[in-house]
Amino acid sequence: xxxxxxxxxxxxxxxxxxxxxxxxxxxxxxxxxxxxxxxxxxxxxxxxxxxxxxxxxxxxxxxxxxxxxxxxxxxxxxxxxxxxxxxxxxxxxxxxxxxxxxxxxxxxxxxxxxxxxxxxxxxxxxxxxxxxxxxxxxxxxxxxxxxxxxxxxxxxxxxxxxxxxxxxxxxxxxxxxxxxxxxxxxxxxxxxxxxxxxxxxxxxxxxxxxxxxxxxxxxxxxxxxxxxxxxxxxxxxxxxxxxxxxxxxxxxxxxxxxxxxxxxxxxxxxxxxxxxxxxxxxxxxxxxxxxxxxxxxxxxxxxxxxxxxxxxxxxxxxxxxxxxxxxxxxxxxxxxxxxxxxxxxxxxxxxxxxxxxxxxxxxxxxxxxxxxxxxxxxxxxxxxxxxxxxxxxxxxxxxxxxxxxxxxxxxxxxxxxxxxxxxxxxxxxxxxxxxxxxxxxxxxxxxxxxxxxxxxxxxxxxxxxxxxxxxxxxxxxxxxxxxxxxxxxxxxxxxxxxxxxxxxxxxxxxxxxx
Amino acid sequence: xxxxxxxxxxxxxxxxxxxxxxxxxxxxxxxxxxxxxxxxxxxxxxxxxxxxxxxxxxxxxxxxxxxxxxxxxxxxxxxxxxxxxxxxxxxxxxxxxxxxxxxxxxxxxxxxxxxxxxxxxxxxxxxxxxxxxxxxxxxxxxxxxxxxxxxxxxxxxxxxxxxxxxxxxxxxxxxxxxxxxxxxxxxxxxxxxxxxxxxxxxxxxxxxxxxxxxxxxxxxxxxxxxxxxxxxxxxxxxxxxxxxxxxxxxxxxxxxxxxxxxxxxxxxxxxxxxxxxxxxxxxxxxxxxxxxxxxxxxxxxxxxxxxxxxxxxxxxxxxxxx
Numbered sequence: 001x002x003x004x005x006x007x008x009x010x011x012x013x014x015x016x017x018x019x020x021x022x023x024x025x026x027x028x029x030x031x032x033x034x035x036x037x038x039x040x041x042x043x044x045x046x047x048x049x050x051x052x053x054x055x056x057x058x059x060x061x062x063x064x065x066x067x068x069x070x071x072x073x074x075x076x077x078x079x080x081x082x083x084x085x086x087x088x089x090x091x092x093x094x095x096x097x098x099x100x101x102x103x104x105x106x107x108x109x110x111x112x113x114x115x116x117x118x119x120x121x122x123x124x125x126x127x128x129x130x131x132x133x134x135x136x137x138x139x140x141x142x143x144x145x146x147x148x149x150x151x152x153x154x155x156x157x158x159x160x161x162x163x164x165x166x167x168x169x170x171x172x173x174x175x176x177x178x179x180x181x182x183x184x185x186x187x188x189x190x191x192x193x194x195x196x197x198x199x200x201x202x203x204x205x206x207x208x209x210x211x212x213x214x215x216x217x218x219x220x221x222x223x224x225x226x227x228x229x230x231x232x233x234x235x236x237x238x239x240x241x242x243x244x245x246x247x248x249x250x251x252x253x254x255x256x257x258x259x260x261x262x263x264x265x266x267x268x269x270x271x272x273x274x275x276x277x278x279x280x281x282x283x284x285x286x287x288x289x290x291x292x293x294x295x296x297x298x299x300x301x302x303x304x305x306x307x308x309x310x311x312x313x314x315x316x317x318x319x320x321x322x323x324x325x326x327x328x329x330x331x332x333x334x335x336x337x338x339x340x341x342x343x344x345x346x347x348x349x350x351x352x353x354x355x356x357x358x359x360x361x362x363x364x365x366x367x368x369x370x371x372x373x374x375x376x377x378x379x380x381x382x383x384x385x386x387x388x389x390x391x392x393x394x395x396x397x398x399x400x401x402x403x404x405x406x407x408x409x410x411x412x413x414x415x416x417x418x419x420x421x422x423x424x425x426x427x428x429x430x431x432x433x434x435x436x437x438x439x440x441x442x443x444x445x446x447x448x449x450x451x452x453x454x455x456x457x458x459x460x461x462x463x464x465x466x467x468x469x470x471x472x473x474x475x476x477x478x479x480x481x482x483x484x485x486x487x488x489x490x491x492x493x494x495x496x497x498x499x500x501x502x503x504x505x506x507x508x509x510x511x512x513x514x
Numbered sequence: 515x516x517x518x519x520x521x522x523x524x525x526x527x528x529x530x531x532x533x534x535x536x537x538x539x540x541x542x543x544x545x546x547x548x549x550x551x552x553x554x555x556x557x558x559x560x561x562x563x564x565x566x567x568x569x570x571x572x573x574x575x576x577x578x579x580x581x582x583x584x585x586x587x588x589x590x591x592x593x594x595x596x597x598x599x600x601x602x603x604x605x606x607x608x609x610x611x612x613x614x615x616x617x618x619x620x621x622x623x624x625x626x627x628x629x630x631x632x633x634x635x636x637x638x639x640x641x642x643x644x645x646x647x648x649x650x651x652x653x654x655x656x657x658x659x660x661x662x663x664x665x666x667x668x669x670x671x672x673x674x675x676x677x678x679x680x681x682x683x684x685x686x687x688x689x690x691x692x693x694x695x696x697x698x699x700x701x702x703x704x705x706x707x708x709x710x711x712x713x714x715x716x717x718x719x720x721x722x723x724x725x726x727x728x729x730x731x732x733x734x735x736x737x738x739x740x741x742x743x744x745x746x747x748x749x750x751x752x753x754x755x756x757x758x759x760x761x762x763x764x765x766x767x768x769x770x771x772x773x774x775x776x777x778x779x780x781x782x783x784x785x786x787x788x789x790x791x792x793x794x795x796x797x798x799x800x801x802x803x804x805x806x807x808x809x810x811x812x813x814x815x816x817x818x819x820x821x822x823x824x825x826x827x828x829x830x831x832x833x834x835x836x
Contacts, residue, residue, distance in 0.1 A: 060700055084706035092704075098697035109694045112687050113706035122687050165705055292828070 008036035011169055011200050012057070012088075017066035019052050019224075021414075026052040027063070028224040034169065039191070039201045041215030041232070045245050045446045046418025047403065049224040050204045051093055054171045058090045059083040070169075087115040089167035091158035093174045093204070093417045093444065097146035104129050104142045107160045114165025125164075132164045136190060151363060151440075152178045152316045163194065170194070171202045174417065176210050177444045178363075180315060180472045181512050184210050206418075206446055207473075208250060212236070212257035220245065232258040250447030278306035281466050282327075282358075282435055287336035289326040296322040298490045299336070304435065309457065309467045311477040311498060313511055314487035320470045321363050323487065324437045327468075328360035329353050340435070357434030361424050363443065363470075369413025373404055373423055376412045380430025390430070397426045400456050417444040425453065435466045442473050454480050474511040478502045519816070524677070531670055535663045543662040547734065549775045550669035551727040555752035556759070556767030557676040558723025563753065564761030565689060566716040567696025568619065571749055572630030573724045575637040576607040578743040580725025581732035582641060582648060583607070585656045588733075596659070600729040607725035608718040615717040619710065622699075631746075638744035653739030656732060665734045672726050673768060681764045692716055693762070724752075758800040760807025769808055803829055 012034040019027040027049040034040055044050055055061040057068055059080035068076045075083055089110070098106050107129035111120060120128065133139045138156050141149065146157060155175045162170055176187050188210050195201050205211040211218070211232075218235045220228040222244045228235055235241055236254045246254055282304040290296040296319045304310045312320050325331040327338060329350045338346045340356055348356070359380075367376050377397060381390035398405035401422050407415060412423055421444055428436060441457075442450040450473075458480065461467055471477035478484050478498040486494040486507065494501070501507050535543055555577060562570045583603030587594040594602070618629045641648050648654065659665075683689045691712045694702040703709050732738045751774065752767075759770020777796055785792045803826040804811060814821055 058704060060703065079708070080700075080703035081706050081708045084704055090704055092701065096698040096701035098694055098701065100697060101693065105690070109690055109702075109707070110705045112690055115706075117687075117706060122685060122690060125687075125690075161701075161705065 008038060008200075010034065011036040011071065013069045014053075014057065015067045015069075017053065017056055017063045017068070019049070019056050019061060020064045025224050027056065027221075029066075030221070030224070030226050032219060032226070034200060034202060036200055037195070037198070038216045039195055039203060039214050041211045041218045042202065042204045042221065043206070043211060043218060043235075043241075043245060043446075044221035046422070046444070046449055047407075047416040048221040048446075050221055051173055051416060052224075053221070054090060054173055054202070054204070057083075058088060058171060081113070084113070084165060085115060085117070087166065087168035088171070089114065089162035089165040089169075090171035091155070091162050091173050091175055093177075094420075095151070095154040095158050097149070097154055097157055099145070099147040101146055102143050103133065103138060103146060103149070103157060103160075106146050106157055107132055107164045110161040110164030111166075114167070116166045129160075129164055132160045135163065136160045137186075150317060150321075151443075152183070155179075163199075167199060169200045169202065171204075173204045174206065174444055176205055176207045178316070178440055178472055179207070180474055181209065182510060183316060188214050206442075206444065206450075208246075208254040208447060209257045212254050245446055245448055247448040247451040249451050254447070278308070280304070281306045281308075281341055282468070283337075283339040284327070285337050285339075287323075287326060287338065288334045289322060289331050290334065291322075291331065295334070296490050297326065300487075300490070300492055301336075302485050302492060302495070304466055304468055307461070307464065307466055308483065309461050309469060309481045311474075311481035311484040312468060312470045312487060313474050313477065313484050313501070313507070315511070316472075318487045319490040320487055321439050322490075324360055324439050324468070324470060325362070327353075327437060328358060330360070330362075354431060357432075358437065359428045359431045359433035359435070360437040361428040361439060363439035367412040367415075367420055367423055367427070369411060371412060372409050373412055373415070374408040376423055377404070377426050377430050380427035382431075393430050393432065397429060400429075400459075401426055401452075418446060418449060421445055422449065422453075429460065433465060435468065436460070437468050437470075439470045441469060441471050442476065450476065474507075475502070528674060535666055540662045543666055544734075545775065545779075547662070547665045547669050547730070549771050550666070550673050551731050552751055552755055552774065553673050553768045553771035554669065554676060554727040554730075555724050555748065556755035556771050557673065557680060558720035558727075559752045559756050560680065560720075560761055560763075560767045561683075561692070561716040561723075562713070562720040564756055564763070564766065565684070565692035565696065566713055567692075568713065568716070569623075569627045569753075570630045570717065570720065571627045571746075571753075572632070572634035573720055573752060574744055574746060574748040575630075575634040576611065576721035576724035577728035577731075577748055578634075578637055578641060578740070579607045579610060579721075580604060580728030581738045581743045582654070582728075583725070584729035585654050585732050585738045586647070588656060589654060596729075596733055600726060603729050604722045604725040607721040607728075611718040611721035612714055615714045616710070619713040619717060634744060634746070634749065638740050641740040641744060648740070651740060653737055653742070656736050656738065658736055659733055665730055669727075669730050672723075672730075676723060677764060677768060680767075684764055688712065688715065696762070754797055756807075758797065758804075758807055760809035763807065763809045765812075766807050766809045769812075773808060805829055 010033045014030065014032045017027055017030045018025060030053060042050055052061065056063040059078055067074060070086060104126060108125045111125035111128040112122060133142055136156050136159055138160055141153060149157060159175050176184055179187055184207055191201060191214055203211065203215065215232055218230065218232050219226060220235060220241050228238050228241050236251060236258050242251045280303050285301045287300040288295060288297050300323060314320050322331060326333050329348060333346055337344060340358060345353060345356060368379065377394055378390060381393060403419060404422055404426055407419060412420060415423060441453060457467055469477055469481060478501055481498040484496065484498045484501045485492055534546060559570065559573055562568050580603040583606045584599045587599035587602055588596065614633055618626065621629055642651050691707045694707055695709050695712060699709055728743065755770035755774045756767050758773055760766030778793060781789050781792045
């Protein structure tokens, strides 16, 4: 808990904020006061209007109605750049790096134009950038192009760029998505340090452990309205919050996080079919791959049996995404073999992989932003010639993910981050995969939806789809898998039934933060 | 070493260019001046297209405005000298760029490109129909200046100034702001960059450079007519020069202009009938294999990195996947 807590004077007051897009009210009549020195956490289902609210405050969108005061001054109609210069910085959930620039130059733009930008020359801004990079632990990447960073590093870059603006008030939009529990601990420590340094924080996060542990106060948004506000310990008891957002399973975890107690492990294992002894569906031997001069995977061997759910566990940068990308041939293997259902797919093209029944739901969604949700989903059935079948599948997806039905006519690029993730998974399922490769299932999703999707995966698994799952929430992943592989610096170091991995003290320390 | 080379190489190049008129025929000098004018236009386009990332397709409008303004002011009852007239033309073009830019620069991507294309066409129509001022389609005749060296040195001085200005701006906050806008406009706004102002400045600068090239070309050709000075080929040439040289770099536009002229001459003399086809193929080659232009290749060589097909193929992969 921070020293000033929730009792400081107001730094920002938002009154009656409403934002309509066409007929849809993304935010409606929200009153919110942010107090100097506090950490205000904001939670709510995907599409609840959290990011839109931040857009309204920071000037990227103008509220349809309402007024915003910063230190008592009306900033409602100020342009975004002027708001940034006043000392209000933000990060973007869907990251917006300056791709062709180095990490240092990215951060230097923040230092050049932010609250104290006028005092600095371009050269001084670069020096300031180096300081900030050391602060967030990204200094070893300072000369890397932003386009070459992994998603967690891009999130950290967002944070560094915003910090370099010397803000008084910082809006963080899911900077911890994609971090494993141990990394979340470190990120929380960093945010606490930033807060102690005098920066008021407004934190949107779905990682319960983080948001419950760090916030002085929580605000809950649902369908654009504020439905609850109060200290974390109260919020986790609030029935409407549990109903709309947390779900039963995560409510338990959130309570544990809010009260600082460790959650008893191994409470609930997969209730789906018992570990099957089916024939091997995917058989990988001695696989190596990488990008350019950098080799990422070294001699990786693994197998996935028909009907299994297998979790792939490892730290950021261990090569999990690369492994999935190599399996789907988005990255070419350098050596080794990939066999799927008896045929050799080591040299197949990506579309042949899909044809064979292996579907990859990539990290970062990769939707078609200019197509509607419906069109995106139908792209998943691109290979199926039967329209009627595709229409049936579409209904099935809409049944599983009703949010997508509500949004079916909207452009995918206009969806909230979490809705995009649902759309990506829906598109993957539209291809009726035999093997589904999912990269970061929970990334940016509300707990209730994660719960829902896990149930969904168990359901399609019972119907015969085999799943290889990469998920930073290691506990969730292992609770829902039959077996797990542990990947470290591009090599498989362990493979056991999931329940055993969950009990393994080394795993618990390295990946569960226990 | 690298630092010394950064100043030594331009100094040597400039010294050689200063002595060119002594050794070449007046026809070749004319060609050299054309190259310098193209370099000027490309330098201007580089600000808006290369650094700020806005694909302006109407910069020929400023070339034409510069040409007409210079000519008309020299012919007017004040009988302005060439340089004051040129400066006035550049200022006028900048003012037009600001007036046009404030609304048009709100558009993104293709919409901006098409809008600027329309603006250029509109100015051609104005020049062709405003008989009392521009003599319509007939055009205007300027006083005769017979010294080829005069044009050459004027253009060379402006290009040299352009290189210096680009180098300074690229390292300044303005340059950083332009690049941020190119990479992500929302991110740029959020870090406190007044994007509208920065874009308008880039557009106005590009107009100044194009207008200077237009003024020199007008005086050199003696005659200014709408169809000669508002033709889209000029816009295309400056964009191509910028891209093959390396857009968003200090030397790219100059290197690109020289390369374009060399290629164009070579192709004319070897493929007379297929000239546009072959030239087009070469441009496509550059866009695919060297999207960052020739200067990027020079930079790699200067850094002592090995150059082979792998570099070209890496570029292809990079441009295809983004």
